[in-house]
Amino acid sequence: MQNCLSIPRNSDYNIRIPLFPLFLKGEQGGLYPFGGSRLLPKTCVSRLTYGKKLNMAMKGRKLDSLIVKSACRMCRRACGIDMRLQDGRIVEVKGTAENPASTGVLCPKGRAIVDYINSAGRIRHPLKRNGDSWRQIGWDEAIDTIAIKLERIKREYGARAFAVYIGESASQCDATSIARRFLDVYGSPNLFTGGSLCYRPIPIACRLTFGKMFIAEPEKSRCIVLWGINPYHSNRQQTTQILTARRAGARLIVIDPRRTLFARRADIHIQPKPGSDCLLALAMLNVIVSNELYDKAFVKEWTVGFDRLKEHILAYTPEKVEEATGVPVDVIEQAATVFDTTGPASIIPGTGLYHQVGGLQNIRALAILQAITGNIDAAGGWITPIELHLNNLALPEKASGRPLGEDRYPLFVAYGRRLEGQAAVLTDTLLTEKPYPVKTMFIAGGNPALSWPDSAKVTKALQKLDFLAVMDVRMTETARLADIVLPAATFAETTELHTYSESAIPYAILRKKAVEIPECLPDWKFWLLLAERMGYQDYCPWSNEEEVIDFSLKPSGITLEDLKKNPAGVFYGAKQYGTCKKTGFPTPSGKVELYSEKLAELGYSPLPVPAEVGLRLSKQYPLSLITGARHLEFTHSQFRDVAALRQKVPEPVAEIHPETARRCGVGNQLVRLETANGRIEIKAKLTEDIMPGVVSIPFGWSEPNTNVLTDWQTPDPISGLPCLVGIPCNIEALRDTS
Numbered sequence: 216m217q218n219c220l221s222i223p224r225n226s227d228y229n230i231r232i233p234l235f236p237l238f239l240k241g242e243q244g245g246l247y248p249f250g251g252s253r254l255l256p257k258t259c260v261s262r263l264t265y266g267k268k269l270n271m272a273m274k275g276r277k278l279d280s281l282i283v284k285s286a287c288r289m290c291r292r293a294c295g296i297d298m299r300l301q302d303g304r305i306v307e308v309k310g311t312a313e314n315p316a317s318t319g320v321l322c323p324k325g326r327a328i329v330d331y332i333n334s335a336g337r338i339r340h341p342l343k344r345n346g347d348s349w350r351q352i353g354w355d356e357a358i359d360t361i362a363i364k365l366e367r368i369k370r371e372y373g374a375r376a377f378a379v380y381i382g383e384s385a386s387q388c389d390a391t392s393i394a395r396r397f398l399d400v401y402g403s404p405n406l407f408t409g410g411s412l413c414y415r416p417i418p419i420a421c422r423l424t425f426g427k428m429f430i431a432e433p434e435k436s437r438c439i440v441l442w443g444i445n446p447y448h449s450n451r452q453q454t455t456q457i458l459t460a461r462r463a464g465a466r467l468i469v470i471d472p473r474r475t476l477f478a479r480r481a482d483i484h485i486q487p488k489p490g491s492d493c494l495l496a497l498a499m500l501n502v503i504v505s506n507e508l509y510d511k512a513f514v515k516e517w518t519v520g521f522d523r524l525k526e527h528i529l530a531y532t533p534e535k536v537e538e539a540t541g542v543p544v545d546v547i548e549q550a551a552t553v554f555d556t557t558g559p560a561s562i563i564p565g566t567g568l569y570h571q572v573g574g575l576q577n578i579r580a581l582a583i584l585q586a587i588t589g590n591i592d593a594a595g596g597w598i599t600p601i602e603l604h605l606n607n608l609a610l611p612e613k614a615s616g617r618p619l620g621e622d623r624y625p626l627f628v629a630y631g632r633r634l635e636g637q638a639a640v641l642t643d644t645l646l647t648e649k650p651y652p653v654k655t656m657f658i659a660g661g662n663p664a665l666s667w668p669d670s671a672k673v674t675k676a677l678q679k680l681d682f683l684a685v686m687d688v689r690m691t692e693t694a695r696l697a698d699i700v701l702p703a704a705t706f707a708e709t710t711e712l713h714t715y716s717e718s719a720i721p722y723a724i725l726r727k728k729a730v731e732i733p734e735c736l737p738d739w740k741f742w743l744l745l746a747e748r749m750g751y752q753d754y755c756p757w758s759n760e761e762e763v764i765d766f767s768l769k770p771s772g773i774t775l776e777d778l779k780k781n782p783a784g785v786f787y788g789a790k791q792y793g794t795c796k797k798t799g800f801p802t803p804s805g806k807v808e809l810y811s812e813k814l815a816e817l818g819y820s821p822l823p824v825p826a827e828v829g830l831r832l833s834k835q836y837p838l839s840l841i842t843g844a845r846h847l848e849f850t851h852s853q854f855r856d857v858a859a860l861r862q863k864v865p866e867p868v869a870e871i872h873p874e875t876a877r878r879c880g881v882g883n884q885l886v887r888l889e890t891a892n893g894r895i896e897i898k899a900k901l902t903e904d905i906m907p908g909v910v911s912i913p914f915g916w917s918e919p920n921t922n923v924l925t926d927w928q929t930p931d932p933i934s935g936l937p938c939l940v941g942i943p944c945n946i947e948a949l950r951d952t953s
């Protein structure tokens with residue numbers, strides 16, 4: 216391991232950022248800076264000793280410009296932040312210049328942290344349902360009530376009748392593994408996370424193909440393909456990397472039915488019909504293979520199943536997929552050739568791809584594209600994320616049996632270090648009590664009443680529970696259904712460990728407690744309190760966050776002290792290229808598995824095939840609906856109550872091409888949008904930035920709630936992720952609001 220406390224000498228991370236910040240016009244208007252204005256310093260050792268200063272502040276001493284260096288958690292990117300404290304309050308937040316992932320830049324959400332922390336909507340006390348209203352209670356009573364319920368449920372129905380869902384937000388702060396530990400002791404296998412709807416097809420497809428995870432390294436690519444992803448809104452750090460590569464001359468291909476900001480600046484913008492991407496990828500493979508453009512040496516030495524792949528893709532010529540994808544033959548040929556001949560190249564896939572029926576096969580197709588062009592385990596292609604080796608807070612033994620969903624989605628359930636349920640089956644289980652009753656749930660860091668497909672059904676299912684406890688920072692649509700609501704601390708009110716393993720930067724930082732709201736507790740604290748009340752303290756031996764972090768860090772080679780001494784974070788390793796070519800790929804064959812025996816064994820197609828229900832428009836529902844386009848200003852259902860952000864995006868709109876609008880008889884006005892699952896009313900916005908025949912709506916708004924229109928009945932058959940794009944719909948005019 217490298218010396219972890221300074222930037223490696225041959226620094227990959229010492230990226231020169233342009234002197235003048237680059238401004239981009241946002242898709243919803245407004246100018247946002249991208250890129251900092253400085254050279255990253257050689258060392259991350261900060262001038263401030265965090266612990267000492269914070270202790271002084273906590274003792275109430277006035278410190279005029281106390282800066283706490285931490286990492287933002289308004290989304291999962293963890294940009295470095297300098298929080299300025301005055302009189303025990305955060306008064307200003309700026310980007311940390313020396314953070315290598317964010318280089319001193321914050322997005323609008325990060326710049327609104329002060330408003331978020333202090334927002335009027337914060338829950339500040341535990342609440343207990345009292346008919347239609349809430350009664351303020353103390354933590355003792357809340358924990359007591361939950362403990363008594365859990366004891367009774369276990370007696371009457373068995374421990375597996377208790378399920379826990381940890382959504383995207385709390386999964387970023389280790390609440391998942393502490394909850395796992397609690398469930399192990401209690402005896403229930405039914406832990407679910409946001410992974411049920413998010414991202415997981417990518418690591419699963421990588422593991423099937425390469426035996427392990429790979430991620431793109433766009434900053435060193437000569438050709439970047441943004442496929443079903445819109446990083447300008449969803450990943451600010453990646454945006455900077457792409458722009459850096461672009462400035463150095465990288466080619467850019469965007470594959471998206473919408474003309475996103477990057478699409479406008481791309482060399483090639485392909486607009487496939489939603490849900491047709493697998494066909495498109497197979498046709499690109501066809502062009503590359505039939506023109507013998509692939510990396511012959513790599514294919515020969517490092518792959519298995521190439522002959523079968525070759526035979527399989529014969530049927531998918533550009534001519535044959537032209538109609539189904541809507542992409543002209545010459546465009547497919549051009550994209551395939553540019554991708555293949557402009558190495559190193561990296562495809563970055565997003566929700567537009569894995570929120571399809573067939574999402575996992577889509578990612579497999581892209582993994583194969585990367586592999587046969589030799590863009591695996593190589594700089595600027597897909598590279599190995601450098602994980603920090605940490606202790607898992609969950610108990611090591613698999614104590615509590617098989618979770619729900621294992622029979623249908625075995626690859627999903629078995630993906631992690633511990634088994635995890637697939638929530639795709641949970642709503643039905645709650646309603647039907649099959650295969651067995653689940654009577655009690657605890658939900659933290661997620662808002663499934665709004666973020667899971669088929670909201671009407673989810674709401675009914677959550678209402679049917681004997682008991683529901685929700686922990687959140689604000690009163691959400693899900694919390695409103697609960698019997699007990701617990702006030703969560705935000706990331707500025709607790710200390711937690713963050714590592715940047717997803718961003719190819721081997722960097723770790725402590726998110727730090729800067730302020731305190733007396734009754735708002737961090738998630739880990741809730742689990743420890745509950746464990747203590749239930750007599751499980753021997754299994755949960757920690758009493759504060761530092762002990763928890765210390766335990767996690769034990770095998771890593773860095774210590775809590777290192778992190779405290781370096782409040783802007785530390786490097787813990789160096790990027791690696793070409794290691795698999797030395798040691799072999801960790802698959803059964805030791806090679807890249809273009810043909811997957813594992814998929815064949817489980818009864819799935821061993822080579823990527825398009826989903827049968829991919830394109831299923833009808834006379835009744837002639838348009839294709841894509842849901843979920845991210846707003847730069849919000850994270851899923853959060854921050855609509857933060858005024859500075861809401862001002863920028865006051866309301867949701869349905870994007871529709873003027874030609875389609877004309878055909879449907881609608882203008883810029885209120886419309887009714889309907890799918891087989893439900894209908895909503897929303898304002899239409901006519902724009903040429905979307906392909907004809909497609910309607911795009913965001914999600915996370917309570918009014919209208921997009922997930923009234925979606926369902927979890929036809930998920931991806933391998934991963935269980937819901938289909939949230941390419942949904943047949945129709946649109947009709949309501950009254951005129953223009």
Ligand SMILES: Nc1nc2c(c(=O)[nH]1)N[C@H]1C(S)=C(S)[C@@H](COP(=O)(O)OP(=O)(O)OC[C@H]3O[C@@H](n4cnc5c(=O)[nH]c(N)nc54)[C@H](O)[C@@H]3O)O[C@H]1N2
Nearest residue numbers: 443444445449489490565566567844845847849850851940
């Ligand atoms: N600001 C902000 N950032 C976020 C989040 C947030 O809520 N807000 N959420 C975070 C999370 S958890 C996630 S999962 C990521 C998601 O990040 P992204 O994947 O970037 O999410 P989207 O903005 O929905 O971008 C998906 C793109 O796919 C396109 N698309 C839709 N259907 C299809 C299709 O059939 N084929 C193709 N090729 N493209 C299609 C859409 O037009 C859209 O531009 O963002 C993360 N970052």
Ligand SMILES: Nc1nc2c(c(=O)[nH]1)N[C@H]1C(S)=C(S)[C@@H](COP(=O)(O)OP(=O)(O)OC[C@H]3O[C@@H](n4cnc5c(=O)[nH]c(N)nc54)[C@H](O)[C@@H]3O)O[C@H]1N2
Nearest residue numbers: 382383384413659660661662666686703842843851852914
């Ligand atoms: N139609 C449609 N539906 C989708 C998607 C889509 O594209 N289209 N995307 C899907 C995807 S990719 C995802 S990831 C999910 C996201 O869905 P969710 O995981 O439900 O995400 P959020 O709405 O951000 O809910 C997070 C909640 O956690 C709370 N919170 C924040 N910090 C903390 C904390 O430290 N502790 C606790 N206890 N709570 C905290 C927030 O206030 C918020 O209420 O939605 C999915 N649903």
Ligand code: SF4
Nearest residue numbers: 287290293294322325
């Ligand atoms: S991208 Fe924005 S919200 Fe996400 S961590 Fe960075 S500053 Fe915070």
Ligand SMILES: [Mo]
Nearest residue numbers: 383412413414
């Ligand atoms: Mo997600």
